[in-house]
Amino acid sequence: MSRIVGIDLGTSTSEIACIIDGVPKVIPNTLGKPITPSVVHIREDGEALVGEEAAEYLFTRPECTFMEVKRLTGSGETLRAHGKEYSPEDVQAMLLRYLVSCAETYLKEKIDRAVITVPAYFTDVQRRATARAGELAGLSVERIINEPTAAALDYGLVNLKECKNVLIYDLGGGTLDVTVLELFEGVLDVKASRGNNHLGGKDFDEIIMRNLADTAGDERALMRLKKAAEDCKIALSTQESYEVSLPFLTTARDGKPVSLEKTVTRTEFEEWIREKVDSTREPMMTALADSGLSAGDLNIVLLVGGSTRIPCVRKVVEESLSAAAHSLIDPDLTVVRGAAIQAGLLDGAFTAADLVLTDVCPYTLGIAVLHESFYEEKLLFDPIIPRNTTIPVEKSKVYYPVEDYQTIVQIKAYQGDSSNPENNEYLGNVTLTGIPPAYRGKREPIEVTFAYDVNGILQVKASVVSTGQTVSAEISTTGVKAKPPVDLAQWEKAEGAKRFRPAMRKAEKLIAEEYDEDGDLEILVRQIKEALLLNKKEQAEALRDELLELLEAMK
Numbered sequence: 001m002s003r004i005v006g007i008d009l010g011t012s013t014s015e016i017a018c019i020i021d022g023v024p025k026v027i028p029n030t031l032g033k034p035i036t037p038s039v040v041h042i043r044e045d046g047e048a049l050v051g052e053e054a055a056e057y058l059f060t061r062p063e064c065t066f067m068e069v070k071r072l073t074g075s076g077e078t079l080r081a082h083g084k085e086y087s088p089e090d091v092q093a094m095l096l097r098y099l100v101s102c103a104e105t106y107l108k109e110k111i112d113r114a115v116i117t118v119p120a121y122f123t124d125v126q127r128r129a130t131a132r133a134g135e136l137a138g139l140s141v142e143r144i145i146n147e148p149t150a151a152a153l154d155y156g157l158v159n160l161k162e163c164k165n166v167l168i169y170d171l172g173g174g175t176l177d178v179t180v181l182e183l184f185e186g187v188l189d190v191k192a193s194r195g196n197n198h199l200g201g202k203d204f205d206e207i208i209m210r211n212l213a214d215t216a217g218d219e220r221a222l223m224r225l226k227k228a229a230e231d232c233k234i235a236l237s238t239q240e241s242y243e244v245s246l247p248f249l250t251t252a253r254d255g256k257p258v259s260l261e262k263t264v265t266r267t268e269f270e271e272w273i274r275e276k277v278d279s280t281r282e283p284m285m286t287a288l289a290d291s292g293l294s295a296g297d298l299n300i301v302l303l304v305g306g307s308t309r310i311p312c313v314r315k316v317v318e319e320s321l322s323a324a325a326h327s328l329i330d331p332d333l334t335v336v337r338g339a340a341i342q343a344g345l346l347d348g349a350f351t352a353a354d355l356v357l358t359d360v361c362p363y364t365l366g367i368a369v370l371h372e373s374f375y376e377e378k379l380l381f382d383p384i385i386p387r388n389t390t391i392p393v394e395k396s397k398v399y400y401p402v403e404d405y406q407t408i409v410q411i412k413a414y415q416g417d418s419s420n421p422e423n424n425e426y427l428g429n430v431t432l433t434g435i436p437p438a439y440r441g442k443r444e445p446i447e448v449t450f451a452y453d454v455n456g457i458l459q460v461k462a463s464v465v466s467t468g469q470t471v472s473a474e475i476s477t478t479g480v481k482a483k484p485p486v487d488l489a490q491w492e493k494a495e496g497a498k499r500f501r502p503a504m505r506k507a508e509k510l511i512a513e514e515y516d517e518d519g520d521l522e523i524l525v526r527q528i529k530e531a532l533l534l535n536k537k538e539q540a541e542a543l544r545d546e547l548l549e550l551l552e553a554m555k
């Protein structure tokens with residue numbers, strides 16, 4: 001089997017590493033540097049430039065140069081360059097391909113397997129999108145691991161023998177992760193994770209920009225301002241004040257050039273970002289509470305990520321936990337080294353033997369259920385897997401159809417902690433059909449199973465207990481392989497679709513005429529199209545039978 005590499009695909013910077021002679025080694029890029037800016041420039045001919053070379057184009061060709069794309073992971077947004085469309089995953093894949101090519105040159109071998117890190121607080125959709133980016137880059141993604149857990153692996157490697165309660169505070173370019181874990185004779189036991197997927201150094205840059213100037217849509221000026229803001233922020237981590245100087249930044253309405261000269265003090269900067277930095281207390285305290293530990297039980301607090309170099313960030317951590325925070329030697333490289341250790345544990349390159357890792361699912365996962373009482377009916381969120389359960393985990397619960405003679409149920413999966421599903425994040429749904437119709441008191445029990453794997457990916461299954469009829473969720477995949485998207489509009493081109501046409505036409509007509517009150521027809525029609533497009537003939541046939549039955553009943 002070929003070697004597995006570890007990749008930290010960061011918001012601002014990315015790295016690649018592998019195990020060489022039993023230790024994790026960060027591999028230099030084509031410029032000889034261990035750290036690559038997460039910037040991609042797309043040339044007219046569609047070729048991608050990555051890293052520092054691409055970053056040059058942020059100033060001259062900002063419209064076809066992408067940065068901080070990780071923030072768009074799984075968002076479904078479209079990026080455009082030279083009239084062509086790219087998904088965030090396409091761009092992430094270009095970044096991955098570049099890192100892999102650096103490793104191939106360095107190691108003089110082909111690389112096609114990787115462990116990729118993601119923020120612990122990344123959602124199911126974001127994890128899936130990351131795996132998809134890996135696939136697009138021609139990689140088999142062997143494991144997705146959480147960034148703070150990777151940092152813990154790196155730390156644990158050298159501190160294996162000690163017994164410790166560790167809190168890891170990881171504030172990078174775009175995300176915050178707080179993880180509490182126990183290190184015990186080589187076992188890394190993650191107890192709890194909490195975070196914010198939209199908080200990081202990028203936000204601090206933006207706050208500085210807002211306080212410095214208004215570039216009124218002048219994109220080049222905006223890029224120069226952003227760079228100056230980041231330089232200013234970084235300087236203020238070690239200096240008390242910094243002079244921002246941007247001659248001829250933009251042109252005013254009257255055509256006169258506008259320059260920017262301004263001194264920013266550390267006190268001023270801290271004032272500007274205070275609210276954001278303070279907002280990191282909640283995840284710290286919640287992760288701690290969820291882990292069952294108190295601040296006094298912590299033996300060490302580790303700082304990971306470039307933004308923890310900001311003095312007031314460190315101060316908030318120390319104050320909240322009444323403990324001194326320790327920076328790792330390389331807060332920027334510890335995650336990728338941990339990814340390499342995980343890769344080495346999988347491919348056998350790493351033999352520092354007794355390193356065992358457990359991780360958790362950071363979100364509460366469950367479904368929406370209809371709650372009926374004497375005077376009202378309302379939808380409630382019913383948890384199936386509570387947050388911070390050790391993974392992999394599989395849990396089942398039994399539910400009943402709400403109506404008499406109901407033959408279809410739609411199971412909607414959510415993540416979050418609110419009892420109102422609308423306040424939680426919707427993940428997707430499974431539709432279970434073919435439930436034997438029954439009336440009140442005799443309704444069929446339906447078993448819903450949530451399986452959350454080591455990659456943090458959720459699979460939802462539902463089955464009719466008495467018949468064994470089972471469906472797996474749309475949100476389900478095997479391993480970390482993302483399902484290819486299908487274009488439902490093309491269903492008639494699928495093999496064998498012809499025989500489905502009459503029933504489908506009838507159903508679509510009824511839907512259009514608003515006869516399909518509870519949406520059952522629509523669900524079936526969609527499922528049939530999908531089954532046909534994915535060439536699942538038997539499933540399509542079974543669904544058609546159901547559709548015909550339903551159409552008959554609606555006559």
Ligand SMILES: Nc1ncnc2c1ncn2[C@@H]1O[C@H](COP(=O)(O)OP(=O)(O)OP(=O)(O)O)[C@@H](O)[C@H]1O
Nearest residue numbers: 010011012013172173174175201237305306307309
């Ligand atoms: N000395 C410093 N002072 C303040 N901020 C810094 C310093 N050095 C780096 N940063 C900031 O740290 C961020 C990058 O950190 P890091 O490389 O850990 O993030 P990332 O891994 O790319 O992001 P994420 O983990 O959120 O996806 C950038 O916003 C950068 O400006």
Ligand SMILES: [Mg+2]
Nearest residue numbers: 010172305335
């Ligand atoms: Mg990072």
